[in-house]
Amino acid sequence: MTRYHIGVDSTDSATMGMCTTYLGAVLLEKLSDIPLELLSPPELIRLNPNVPWKTRGNGAVCLRFEGPDGLWEDILFILENTIWNMSVFEDPQTNPGCVIVQGEVPESFKEIYQRALHEILDLDMVKEVGFTADAILKGWKNERGLIGALAAVGADLSEHTYEAILYRPGGVKDRERKVDISSLQKATNSYPTTFFNVDEKGDPVCIPHSPCPVILGIRGVDPSDCLEALKLVEAEGYERWVLWKTNQHTDSHIEMVDDISELKPYSSISAEVIVDSLPKYRDGGHLFFTVKDNGDHTAVCAAYEPTKEFRGKISGLAPGDRIRVWGSVRKEDVPDITINLEKIEIKDLIGQYSDSNPRCPKCNGSTGSMGKGQGLRCKKCGYRGEEMTPIREKVERSLKIGLIEPPPDAWRHLFKPSSIPELKEKPYNGPWWGSGAP
Ligand SMILES: [Zn+2]
Numbered sequence: 319m320t321r322y323h324i325g326v327d328s329t330d331s332a333t334m335g336m337c338t339t340y341l342g343a344v345l346l347e348k349l350s351d352i353p354l355e356l357l358s359p360p361e362l363i364r365l366n367p368n369v370p371w372k373t374r375g376n377g378a379v380c381l382r383f384e385g386p387d388g389l390w391e392d393i394l395f396i397l398e399n400t401i402w403n404m405s406v407f408e409d410p411q412t413n414p415g416c417v418i419v420q421g422e423v424p425e426s427f428k429e430i431y432q433r434a435l436h437e438i439l440d441l442d443m444v445k446e447v448g449f450t451a452d453a454i455l456k457g458w459k460n461e462r463g464l465i466g467a468l469a470a471v472g473a474d475l476s477e478h479t480y481e482a483i484l485y486r487p488g489g490v491k492d493r494e495r496k497v498d499i500s501s502l503q504k505a506t507n508s509y510p511t512t513f514f515n516v517d518e519k520g521d522p523v524c525i526p527h528s529p530c531p532v533i534l535g536i537r538g539v540d541p542s543d544c545l546e547a548l549k550l551v552e553a554e555g556y557e558r559w560v561l562w563k564t565n566q567h568t569d570s571h572i573e574m575v576d577d578i579s580e581l582k583p584y585s586s587i588s589a590e591v592i593v594d595s596l597p598k599y600r601d602g603g604h605l606f607f608t609v610k611d612n613g614d615h616t617a618v619c620a621a622y623e624p625t626k627e628f629r630g631k632i633s634g635l636a637p638g639d640r641i642r643v644w645g646s647v648r649k650e651d652v653p654d655i656t657i658n659l660e661k662i663e664i665k666d667l668i669g670q671y672s673d674s675n676p677r678c679p680k681c682n683g684s685t686g687s688m689g690k691g692q693g694l695r696c697k698k699c700g701y702r703g704e705e706m707t708p709i710r711e712k713v714e715r716s717l718k719i720g721l722i723e724p725p726p727d728a729w730r731h732l733f734k735p736s737s738i739p740e741l742k743e744k745p746y747n748g749p750w751w752g753s754g755a756p
Pocket residue numbers: 678679680681682683696697698699700701
């Protein structure tokens with residue numbers, strides 16, 4: 319018997335539909351016939367969210383099977399046919415790639431995964447890694463999908479969540495889905511280990527509006543709860559479902575840094591910094607402020623308009639506040655290093671004070687200064703209090719210690735929300751995919 323690890327990426331289109339996970343769902347069915355047995359949960363792998371030419375969510379898939387030796391030609395035949403038939407070749411951003419690795423996953427693939435979360439990788443370098451490891455590579459058009467395909471095979475899911483996705487046939491392109499919202503709200507309430515289903519107002523955030531085959535996806539930390547919650551949702555027109563194991567919502571794209579002077583464009587970072595200027599709104603409702611690290615290096619932090627009320631919540635920051643920031647580093651199109659904020663944590667708030675003059679001890683009238691260091695004088699009765707000084711009072715800050723994050727609409731796939739349940743998952747022995755209803 320041989321283990322076969324299959325990675326696929328860049329088959330979908332943001333504007334013309336399809337979804338690489340749907341192609342993965344179809345592959346699960348086709349490959350189970352030849353005969354291969356699924357070794358581990360199907361994997362949905364999100365890579366660097368800052369890659370400029372990503373298709374939609376920069377998501378690749380990896381399927382790991384076990385089967386008779388020498389089956390790679392049959393697998394490749396099915397892969398090539400499925401990708402050829404289903405990919406959106408018309409979209410210039412769609413550049414499919416697939417990879418087959420037999421046996422153990424090479425260490426070099428694991429390194430590619432880590433780098434593909436943070437960097438823009440060179441295709442020729444990645445292909446070289448594949449060929450050196452005797453992997454089978456097949457790319458179409460500019461072949462850039464090979465990077466994600468290879469990275470997906472090397473993925474480390476020691477930190478992970480799950481997503482149970484319900485699909486409609488690939489040919490359906492409607493932007494609207496027929497999903498009963500009250501059943502979705504009920505599913506959310508019944509399974510608290512799921513998240514990202516509805517927002518605070520109860521409006522759905524797990525139903526796409528694109529022409530892709532996804533009807534909805536239930537995300538959570540427990541596989542069985544995700545699937546059970548999906549079963550409670552009443553939806554029409556479904557064709558199949560897959561329960562994906564994924565690096566979504568784990569902050570895997572984030573690198574911890576101390577020195578913000580060396581931030582690289584397209585990376586995503588987290589750093590503890592001191593606020594250096596008062597937040598100010600600029601054109602388009604974007605909020606900006608500067609921060610500095612322990613070495614006095616400065617960077618600009620930006621909370622853009624789509625982060626909505628997040629901007630208002632952090633606008634009360636003041637110079638001297640100690641915060642941790644998470645965000646992506648913008649490309650070099652702005653003069654200063656700019657961090658596009660995903661969330662912040664307030665570590666320490668600087669004390670803010672206001673001075674006010676005490677009332678007159680004789681008539682309780684208001685008092686005014688008689689000049690620097692010369693005490694106060696009553697404006698009503700003229701009493702002169704030469705020893706009287708203004709009273710310094712601590713101002714109540716609008717902010718509190720802790721995490722502040724944007725509403726779910728602004729979350730990216732890898733964003734780890736503070737509300738994510740810390741629960742351990744229960745053992746799951748059920749199916750990972752199926753036709754028809756879950
Ligand atoms: Zn007085």
